[in-house]
Amino acid sequence: MKTCLGVALLLLLARPVGATRALPVSLEALARNAELVVEGDAGPGQSFRIDGRIFTRIEVRVRGVWKGDERARSVSIILRGGIVDGIGQRVDGEAVVEEGDHTVLFLRYDDDLAGYRPIALEQGAFRVRDRGDLRAARLEAVDLPSFESRVRGLVRAP
Amino acid sequence: MLRSVGLLLVAAGCMATPGVARAFNCARVNTTSGVEGASLAWFSRTIAFTLFAAGTEDIPGDAERDVLRASFAVWAGLELGADAPDCGLTTDVDLAFVETALSTTDRVGYDYFDPAATENLLIFRDSGWNSAENNVIALTTTTYDPVSGEILDADIEFNSTVFDFTIADDDVSMDLKNTAVHEIGHFLGLAHTSSAFPRATMAARAVPGETEKRDLACDDAGAVTFKYPADAENGYCSPPTPSCGNCAPPDSATTEAIVRISAQSASGDLGGGCNAVAASWSMLVVVALLLRRRRSARQALFTEQAMPANWSR
Numbered sequence: 001m002k003t004c005l006g007v008a009l010l011l012l013l014a015r016p017v018g019a020t021r022a023l024p025v026s027l028e029a030l031a032r033n034a035e036l037v038v039e040g041d042a043g044p045g046q047s048f049r050i051d052g053r054i055f056t057r058i059e060v061r062v063r064g065v066w067k068g069d070e071r072a073r074s075v076s077i078i079l080r081g082g083i084v085d086g087i088g089q090r091v092d093g094e095a096v097v098e099e100g101d102h103t104v105l106f107l108r109y110d111d112d113l114a115g116y117r118p119i120a121l122e123q124g125a126f127r128v129r130d131r132g133d134l135r136a137a138r139l140e141a142v143d144l145p146s147f148e149s150r151v152r153g154l155v156r157a158p
Numbered sequence: 159m160l161r162s163v164g165l166l167l168v169a170a171g172c173m174a175t176p177g178v179a180r181a182f183n184c185a186r187v188n189t190t191s192g193v194e195g196a197s198l199a200w201f202s203r204t205i206a207f208t209l210f211a212a213g214t215e216d217i218p219g220d221a222e223r224d225v226l227r228a229s230f231a232v233w234a235g236l237e238l239g240a241d242a243p244d245c246g247l248t249t250d251v252d253l254a255f256v257e258t259a260l261s262t263t264d265r266v267g268y269d270y271f272d273p274a275a276t277e278n279l280l281i282f283r284d285s286g287w288n289s290a291e292n293n294v295i296a297l298t299t300t301t302y303d304p305v306s307g308e309i310l311d312a313d314i315e316f317n318s319t320v321f322d323f324t325i326a327d328d329d330v331s332m333d334l335k336n337t338a339v340h341e342i343g344h345f346l347g348l349a350h351t352s353s354a355f356p357r358a359t360m361a362a363r364a365v366p367g368e369t370e371k372r373d374l375a376c377d378d379a380g381a382v383t384f385k386y387p388a389d390a391e392n393g394y395c396s397p398p399t400p401s402c403g404n405c406a407p408p409d410s411a412t413t414e415a416i417v418r419i420s421a422q423s424a425s426g427d428l429g430g431g432c433n434a435v436a437a438s439w440s441m442l443v444v445v446a447l448l449l450r451r452r453r454s455a456r457q458a459l460f461t462e463q464a465m466p467a468n469w470s471r
Contacts, residue, residue, distance in 0.1 A: 021296045021340050021362075022294045023293040023365070024293075049270070051267060052266060052268045052276070052301070052311075053266060053267040053299065080299070083304050085270070086304065087268055087301060088187055088188070088301065088302045088303070088304040090185065090188055090198075090299075090302070091299050092300075092344045092349055092350065093297075093350075096188070107290075108289065110290065117290040119290050119291075120290070120291065120293045120294065123293070
């Protein structure tokens with residue numbers, strides 16, 4: 001249940017670190033390497049395939065731009081995996097962004113796929129949750145304003 | 159034949175070793191609703207793999223091929239690390255990995271138009287790795303049937319664009335076997351272990367110079383023997399719980415059929431957990447019809463689908 005009881009205490013939950021096999025990426029590196037950092041709400045996904053690979057495109061309605069073009073109102077992100085024509089595909093470690101998610105994304109544009117990709121797969125995607133919803137592993141919990149302040153500080157850093 | 163094996167797997171329900179702490183996790187079908195579905199598994203114990211002919215310039219000659227072959231052997235032979243001499247395993251595995259001829263086709267994923275041509279490919283990407291994923295050492299892409307969780311294809315890509323893979327015991331950069339054994343775990347349908355078991359081979363983290371994950375920790379061995387126990391059907395548990403790796407059985411329609419079978423069994427045990435489920439042949443037929451109907455619908459989509467989307471790469 002995502003319905004909040006009373007005060008909505010927001011927790012920022014990082015995905016389990018590691019990708020399919022990956023080096024941990026620091027928040028500093030995420031902020032530095034991202035072309036766009038946004039806070040937003042995920043819309044429905046649409047899967048498609050290119051040859052044998054399946055991807056899912058998700059429109060994210062932007063609440064705020066922490067780095068990049070501040071005029072952005074919506075961002076199209078591309079994730080590996082999905083289901084097309086009765087065939088499913090997954091890449092362990094890919095970011096999981098589901099419809100309705102309140103999320104913070106560290107993104108780079110992918111010309112080939114015509115959309116943004118989270119940096120370092122799951123490490124570049126954070127889900128903002130209320131305290132009553134603990135579906136994801138809780139590896140890091142901070143309140144959203146503190147996280148935003150920290151990321152914006154890193155973005156401004158030389 | 160595969161379909162028959164699959165049906166037996168579905169009917170088998172779950173098997174687990176009670177009382178053993180588990181950290182492993184099964185990879186599962188991702189559904190659009192955000193609820194995870196069936197766990198992924200091969201429905202045959204003989205699994206083909208294909209090495210890409212070009213190999214990598216990181217490693218002289220063709221030495222990487224033997225390392226990759228040996229990495230499969232780690233799982234097939236339950237090769238344990240020196241610090242895991244006795245895991246208390248109650249069963250073996252009967253996986254057999256069969257290498258096909260070297261491939262010159264660098265296709266990753268599933269061949270929709272000619273499924274028989276699909277290869278379980280292991281390939282080095284010496285150039286062209288996506289810059290948004292520079293920290294990713296290797297990727298395993300698993301293609302599956304969303305209803306049954308049957309793995310149809312699995313491909314492993316090594317990021318030799320960014321990382322310098324090595325195979326020696328000294329001057330280790332990114333150890334190939336350390337990476338490959340982990341990726342083959344994904345290939346087999348395993349997800350990352352919980353963070354409480356950082357030394358498991360299926361732990362998510364890796365660092366340059368690491369070699370301790372060239373073989374299996376007890377948790378990895380427990381995982382593969384749970385999923386693919388020798389001389390028994392694939393392991394599932396319903397409901398999926400952490401104690402059995404959240405290895406959910408095929409989708410709810412099938413699960414309900416299994417539950418009904420269980421209700422008719424002598425034990426009448428419906429108490430959850432990971433109990434083996436008895437099946438009547440009549441219900442197996444029902445399950446078979448369910449799966450066949452779904453499979454037929456999917457094949458119809460194959461024949462009616464449009465050409466691949468026109469994306470430039």
